[in-house]
Amino acid sequence: MSNNKTSEQWMRGFPPPEDRIISVDKNNHYNWPELCWTFSNTQQLVPTKSIWRGPGAASKLEVQDAGIDKLTITDQEGKSLGWQEALKTIDTDGFAVLKRGVLVYENYQGYCGPHKTHLVMSCAKSFVGTLAELMIDEGTLDENALVPHYMPELTDTAWHDATVRQVMDMLIGMQFHEDYLDPGSDVWKYLRAGGMVAGRPEAGHPTHLAEYLMTVKKQGEHGKAFAYREPNINVLSFIIQRIANKDLQELVSERFWQHMGAEHDGWYMVDPAGMSTTAGCTLRDFLRFGELIRTGGKKRQAVSPAVTARLVKGGSRELFARAQYPKPYLQGWSYKSQWWIRHKEDGNAITARGAHGQLLYIDPGHELVIARFGSSGLPPGYLNDPVLLPMIDAVAAHLETY
């Protein structure tokens, strides 16, 4: 897939030429390659809530060029790629690396840049999973409680006999037909209720996410297999927001953004009831969040070492394998508290993953944090792995003695 996306000159000029306008009206914002512009300019297409970075100055990142641009990688099909070629092959918008907290690499493509926020897609689930782990650690959230303890309105749904832990680890048996090519599929009702796609719900269908959740029925058993289903993140989000009596954007600001010296406000998309859903931030702030998870925080401990240790340990690889991802994707991985865990012989990496190739990769053993934004035309993020993982491994090896 070649990348001539910047040459398209979307949304340049005052106003842009008519055929270069990307808008919800035209419903072309999730087309490819238009989504390359959309992902770096999401706030101007959809309603959002700001994640305040606090009144202080941004934390300074020490910068050293570690020569990563000169690496050559061998992808999982055995093909040799120069670094720049590799970046473009998987439609990279941004790629940056912290080694021991030093910014040793930073690269932007397309419409992204150091002061541009980018949609992180499902990587935002890991914000919520971490908040839940912190609340468990502090004793305000009971992971063994059944969901209706916190959300009584879900008594007649898939979650009536599910524990919070099972929700956190995506071990819920539910009816949720996820076929993007079928307009009648559950996922479209879900996305429309969430305000995540253009077009409003049909009459009689759920008008926002909390209403949607009440329609989800159980299928099979809980706790038997990893099953990545979107609605679980909304259940978990409602639970922690109700316990804290604060919105996700406030929690992420107070617990993460204000501690890590963020340089820019992040933001949350919202559903039609004003509930925060997915998020966006700059690449550097994404790195800072990863570094906060890795180190626990510099000025004061914002993330307990026990939480980080629990995430790094990971989840059950046996339950994960039952999801049966096609080879070579995600083989031997696990899932814990809304993080994807890569089990490696030299120590596990915890990763936040999002559609179209968003990735936050934290490898404590290598004192390494890598953030990557993408706008791949292939929605499932793991389809980028045959190039992206070799890139990451090449960086880790290159920096081994750095």
Next chain:
Amino acid sequence: MSNNKTSEQWMRGFPPPEDRIISVDKNNHYNWPELCWTFSNTQQLVPTKSIWRGPGAASKLEVQDAGIDKLTITDQEGKSLGWQEALKTIDTDGFAVLKRGVLVYENYQGYCGPHKTHLVMSCAKSFVGTLAELMIDEGTLDENALVPHYMPELTDTAWHDATVRQVMDMLIGMQFHEDYLDPGSDVWKYLRAGGMVAGRPEAGHPTHLAEYLMTVKKQGEHGKAFAYREPNINVLSFIIQRIANKDLQELVSERFWQHMGAEHDGWYMVDPAGMSTTAGCTLRDFLRFGELIRTGGKKRQAVSPAVTARLVKGGSRELFARAQYPKPYLQGWSYKSQWWIRHKEDGNAITARGAHGQLLYIDPGHELVIARFGSSGLPPGYLNDPVLLPMIDAVAAHLETY
């Protein structure tokens, strides 16, 4: 008008109760009193672009309580009001005062607060007018040029023989029927093109603001009378963006927000072509902007004293009077470069004014800056003046020897 707006508990809870949800879907966001919530939470209803405050820490505001809460005022009908009563009578969301740069008063009501941004409505016009004055000062904008010099596509419109200065001072003769009660009125086509109200344009109507401008015809002569017509601000905005080749949010960030030590990012609403329209910010940052205009800037000069002096001098009171505002409103005022000038014997005040009672009041003679957010049920901002101006005058008098 009594103010029980907070007791309504709009948008509280996860999710809020169905009949307490404010959304574009329900099209209740500009109802009164719902708009009290809307104005302090606008970003989560509409697309926006962030005005970055820069990487530094917020400037510290020295705080001293000057006892303004204890003032009693006499409104223009001769009625005596306690300060709190006065605030509520005109549906105040926020009111704050800087005397010589010291924060001597700060009060929030309803859904506003020190860390909440609020829609400033047409006060954002004064951002643009100031940018234009700066560009004239620096020689990059010719105020005597005709509009088509910068916007050739307006050759067949009202602006074909108008100067930039006439646009800046709202001295344009145009057909623009502004009757909010008439669904066929020009103002609704304008607002729909601008994405400023729910509902998209009918087929064949302009789909964004640049298209709308091309439909506006001349009526009468230019330069003969002040005529406050919305489309002028869009013409001026396009001109300065084209000259700078930067978006309004970038310009406001670079020239104002990054100089004044803003505490929060502000934001711009956008039209369906992505063009910035009106804006929002926190009350403290609104004050900081006023202080920047008053002083020119602390660290380095961001606003030339010549520009401030020109604004304070004001426009033609004779041309302004021809707009024939009903008594007692705006008598003896003038308009200059998208600022409203209050001519007073003890020195003029320059003011940014917006619908529903937004106000930024800069009185250099008194070393005074006052910012006020409101959500009055009466759209024309000047209808608040019979209470608001006596409040301001009471503050100025109280602080005379402070």
